[in-house]
Amino acid sequence: MHIAEGFLPVGHAVGWTVVAAPFVVHGARAVVKEVRENPESTLLLGAAGAFTFVLSAIKLPSVTGSSSHPTGTGPGAILFRPPVMALLGTVVLLFQALLLAHGGLTTLGANAFAFAVVGPWVGYGACRLVRALGAGLLPAVFAGVALADLATYVTTSFQLALAFPDAESGLAGALLKFLGVFAVTQIPLAVGEGLLGILLFRALTANARPELERLGVLRPAPLAPDGGPA
Amino acid sequence: MTGLAVDDAAWASAWRRRAPADKLLLCGGLVVTALVLPAWPGCALVGAVAVGLALGPARVPARTFGRAVRWPLAFVAVGAVTAVVEVGTGGLGWAPDAAARAGSLVGHALAGGAAVLLLATTTPLADLLPALQRARVPAAVVEVASVVYRLLFVLLDSLRTIREAQAARMGYSSVRRSYRSSGTLAAAVLVRSWDRARRMQEGLAGRGLESGLRVLPETLPSSAAFLAAAGAVIGCIVATSLVIA
Numbered sequence: 186m187h188i189a190e191g192f193l194p195v196g197h198a199v200g201w202t203v204v205a206a207p208f209v210v211h212g213a214r215a216v217v218k219e220v221r222e223n224p225e226s227t228l229l230l231g232a233a234g235a236f237t238f239v240l241s242a243i244k245l246p247s248v249t250g251s252s253s254h255p256t257g258t259g260p261g262a263i264l265f266r267p268p269v270m271a272l273l274g275t276v277v278l279l280f281q282a283l284l285l286a287h288g289g290l291t292t293l294g295a296n297a298f299a300f301a302v303v304g305p306w307v308g309y310g311a312c313r314l315v316r317a318l319g320a321g322l323l324p325a326v327f328a329g330v331a332l333a334d335l336a337t338y339v340t341t342s343f344q345l346a347l348a349f350p351d352a353e354s355g356l357a358g359a360l361l362k363f364l365g366v367f368a369v370t371q372i373p374l375a376v377g378e379g380l381l382g383i384l385l386f387r388a389l390t391a392n393a394r395p396e397l398e399r400l401g402v403l404r405p406a407p408l409a410p411d412g413g414p415a
Numbered sequence: 416m417t418g419l420a421v422d423d424a425a426w427a428s429a430w431r432r433r434a435p436a437d438k439l440l441l442c443g444g445l446v447v448t449a450l451v452l453p454a455w456p457g458c459a460l461v462g463a464v465a466v467g468l469a470l471g472p473a474r475v476p477a478r479t480f481g482r483a484v485r486w487p488l489a490f491v492a493v494g495a496v497t498a499v500v501e502v503g504t505g506g507l508g509w510a511p512d513a514a515a516r517a518g519s520l521v522g523h524a525l526a527g528g529a530a531v532l533l534l535a536t537t538t539p540l541a542d543l544l545p546a547l548q549r550a551r552v553p554a555a556v557v558e559v560a561s562v563v564y565r566l567l568f569v570l571l572d573s574l575r576t577i578r579e580a581q582a583a584r585m586g587y588s589s590v591r592r593s594y595r596s597s598g599t600l601a602a603a604v605l606v607r608s609w610d611r612a613r614r615m616q617e618g619l620a621g622r623g624l625e626s627g628l629r630v631l632p633e634t635l636p637s638s639a640a641f642l643a644a645a646g647a648v649i650g651c652i653v654a655t656s657l658v659i660a
Contacts, residue, residue, distance in 0.1 A: 384597070
């Protein structure tokens with residue numbers, strides 16, 4: 186769910202761009218540092234961005250009878266960390282605006298704050314918290330991915346409520362309106378994306394364990410006495 | 416054919432050989448004009464000019480333009496209706512100026528969307544990325560964005576092929592199977608993206624990759640006549656809008 190081009194008043198479009206900018210700049214600095222130290226990271230980071238874009242092309246069956254598209258930032262935040270996702274998410278949003286007419290240029294700041302900043306941080310935090318409480322990787326992934334999606338939707342609703350407060354009930358009433366209207370698609374989508382996250386990480390654990398260990402998502406498997414994997 | 420209709424239209428557009436900076440100035444001007452002018456007549460004029468230029472001189476297929484507008488239309492319609500519904504003590508009701516406010520919201524969004532789509536359907540992203548570097552975006556960031564652009568078509572192709580194979584094996588015959596297939600599909604695409612990146616890195620390292628992925632940017636000359644016409648069009652929209660308003 187991205188705010189369409191021209192939907193936000195000028196002041197709000199500029200304001201959200203200013204709010205999102207420090208996070209995106211921080212992400213850009215992290216990427217520049219990584220690329221300077223390891224030039225080959227350019228390709229892996231590009232692959233991560235392309236994967237996030239492509240995830241939005243996967244259709245999930247929806248309870249409303251149609252289909253929905255995952256946001257892709259939850260798995261990205263767990264795999265590549267939120268600062269990197271702030272930049273990659275913004276690049277993906279720019280590409281979605283210019284390749285799919287999804288979102289916009291003047292609303293890029295608002296969408297980046299919801300999709301590339303709040304969503305990844307909430308998802309990553311939830312995943313770390315659930316793991317710290319002793320749960321396994323898959324429950325943590327479900328919590329992280331589903332909450333990243335929900336946080337994006339709640340933030341977008343808040344941005345819309347702030348731009349269009351209700352004449353009688355003010356910001357609170359407007360927030361309830363937008364949350365209620367978009368809940369029909371976004372809550373089932375969050376649950377669906379959480380389930381997709383479980384299936385994705387289960388498949389990755391089986392087929393790409395070394396990559397998950399290198400990214401720090403899984404601890405390296407203990408070695409057997411003969412020196413091979415246990 | 417890249418598989419994304421808007422990108423295909425951009426490569427085939429009659430404006431493909433125009434300087435990206437010229438098109439950015441025209442479309443950026445239209446986007447800002449749509450944002451700051453009143454919906455009537457400003458946004459109506461911006462929308463008409465953007466659609467007219469796309470379907471006329473730029474020769475963008477009307478079908479591509481129309482299909483691309485469908486994406487944001489659902490959000491705009493739901494968002495505009497929600498914005499003009501009031502929550503009061505007596506329940507839900509329409510705001511006193513609901514029709515005018517909804518019309519204004521839809522007008523701004525459609526006009527701005529059409530202006531962005533004019534840029535998107537006439538300028539491939541590969542032409543716009545070097546402009547980011549000229550705007551002082553760090554080279555490393557532009558390089559990552561370039562790799563995203565180049566890899567996403569490969570991954571979209573993989574996605575389609577794997578999904579087709581899954582569908583042929585009844586992988587989407589029920590909701591449960593659809594979820595399982597989508598999960599393995601996402602995992603397969605991610606593993607392939609890593610594999611592609613690793614193979615590209617090995618290939619480039621063998622060719623002496625040490626710092627950046629340097630490529631020769633294509634230089635497209637700017638046209639003074641195009642810029643003058645763009646300025647005149649935007650000036651006319653602003654003047655007409657102010658006179659009528």
